Amino acid sequence: MSQHDHHDHHDHDGHDLGGLNAMALSATLHCLTGCAIGEIAGLMIGTAVGLSTGWTIALAVSLAFLFGYTLSTFPLVKAGLGVGAALAVVFAADTLSIATMELVDNAVMAVIPGAMDAGLANWVFWVSMMIALTAAFLAAYPVNRYLLARGKGHALTHGYHGDSGPVTGARRYIPTLSSTTLAAAIVAFMLGGLVVSVAAETDTDEPEQSNHALGRG
Structure with missing residues (x-):
């Protein structure tokens, strides 16, 4: 192999590696967003209706799968695939990734x-959730990368993301969510919950401090 051929081969491998890493990152962020939405929604609903901890966790995990599958289904349907066919592809592509995330997230x-x-109004919950989701991301990323490298996982969906012609009808209203948008949404959502919970605790503590200052404690 000539020096030129060697450099071409090296550059090609580097390009493939970068593309694989980027695809794994995108796939993991999609799953993470769905899991985060489902987890928070499940905890909110469970708390509101007074479910036990076990049932609340079960609801949160179920919704995490639901939202995770939904986010991956959107682009396939927008590309022209039927809902049933899209769901079949997504089930095969995302189940292992979401399951890994949920296992790690709940374990942490x-x-x-x-x-x-802690409850949603407690900063402990939001900090813990941030730690848990970070751990879930770190656990699911190599899983997605491994599957993509072998033509499985999200590789099953990429064939439908190409140029399928103009998007018409109701498919025009299906949102296209980039990895950057998803990452920003997760961070903003979690930080928003943390800020609100800290503010709520501060408001609760202030009357108690006033009472102590007035000798009413």
């Missing part, structure tokens, strides 16, 4: 003292 939440019982 379980080992952090007070995280499961």
